[in-house]
Amino acid sequence: MVKSWVKMFNYLIKIEYEGTNFVGWQSQKNGKSIQDTIEFVLKKILKTKIRIIGAGRTDKGVHAFSQYASFKVKEKIEGKRAFLESANHFLKNKLISILDIKKKSDNFHARHSAKLRTYEYLITNREGSLSINKNRTWHVKEKLNLKLFKKGAKLLEGTHNFSTFRAASCSAKSPIKKMNIIKIWKTNDIIKIRFYSQSFLQNQVRSMVGCLKYLASNKWSFDDFKKAFKSKKRSNCAPPAPACGLYLYDIKY
Numbered sequence: 001m002v003k004s005w006v007k008m009f010n011y012l013i014k015i016e017y018e019g020t021n022f023v024g025w026q027s028q029k030n031g032k033s034i035q036d037t038i039e040f041v042l043k044k045i046l047k048t049k050i051r052i053i054g055a056g057r058t059d060k061g062v063h064a065f066s067q068y069a070s071f072k073v074k075e076k077i078e079g080k081r082a083f084l085e086s087a088n089h090f091l092k093n094k095l096i097s098i099l100d101i102k103k104k105s106d107n108f109h110a111r112h113s114a115k116l117r118t119y120e121y122l123i124t125n126r127e128g129s130l131s132i133n134k135n136r137t138w139h140v141k142e143k144l145n146l147k148l149f150k151k152g153a154k155l156l157e158g159t160h161n162f163s164t165f166r167a168a169s170c171s172a173k174s175p176i177k178k179m180n181i182i183k184i185w186k187t188n189d190i191i192k193i194r195f196y197s198q199s200f201l202q203n204q205v206r207s208m209v210g211c212l213k214y215l216a217s218n219k220w221s222f223d224d225f226k227k228a229f230k231s232k233k234r235s236n237c238a239p240p241a242p243a244c245g246l247y248l249y250d251i252k253y
Contacts, residue, residue: 061243070110138245167203
C-alpha cells in the first residue's frame with residue numbers, strides 16, 4: 001500500500017534563553033531540557049506533537065541570545081503575532097523567549113543550513129563578588145592580561161586540528177575546524193570574547209577560554225599555550241571555563 005504524500009510547512013524560530021536551570025538544549029532523561037520545554041508549549045498551541053531541530057546543542061548552564069530551531073507541521077501557522085504572544089505566555093516563567101518565526105523552504109534545516117555560528121564568552125574580571133551577573137559570567141579575580149588573551153586567540157584562528165579542546169563525548173566526525181576570527185575587548189570590568197566559525201566541537205569554546213585564561217593570568221607562558229594546542233591531546237587542556245559565561249550569540253544562514 002502506497003502512503004499518500006502530506007504537505008508539511010517548515011518553520012524556523014529564533015529563541016533566547018537563560019540556561020542555568022536546564023540540563024542543556026537537547027532532550028535528555030536526566031532533567032528538563034530547553035528542547036523539551038519548547039516542544040511541550042508548541043504541542044499545546046498547535047494541537048499536535050512537534051519535534052524541533054536546534055541549530056546548536058548548548059550544554060547545561062549555557063545561555064543563548066539567538067538560538068534557532070526548525071520544525072515541520074501539517075497546518076499553516078496563521079498570525080505571527082498571535083503565535084508569539086501565545087508561546088511566550090506559556091514560556092515566560094521558564095526564562096525562555098521565542099523572538100521570531102519564519103516560514104522556510106522544505107529542505108531548510110536549522111542545523112545543517114547554518115553558514116556561520118557565533119559564540120560569546122563573558123568574563124567579569126574584578127575582586128568584588130557578582131550580584132547582577134551571577135550565573136551569567138565567569139568571575140575571575142586575578143588580573144588578566146588582555147594583550148596575552150589576544151595573542152593566544154590569534155594562534156587559534158584559521159584551520160586547525162582542535163583535538164586539545166574536544167570533549168571525550170564529542171560526536172563530530174573530524175576535529176579539524178576553521179576558526180574564522182576571534183574578537184576580544186573589555187568594557188569596564190567585563191571581557192567579551194566572540195568566536196566565529198561554521199561549526200564547533202563539543203566543549204571547544206569553553207576549553208579554549210580555559211586555556212586562554214591560563215595564558216592571560218601568567219599561569220602558562222605563550223610557549224606552554226602553543227604546546228598544549230599543538231599537542232592535540234585533551235589531557236594537556238587547562239580546566240574548561242564554566243558554562244555560566246557562554247552564550248550562543250548568533251547564527252547566520
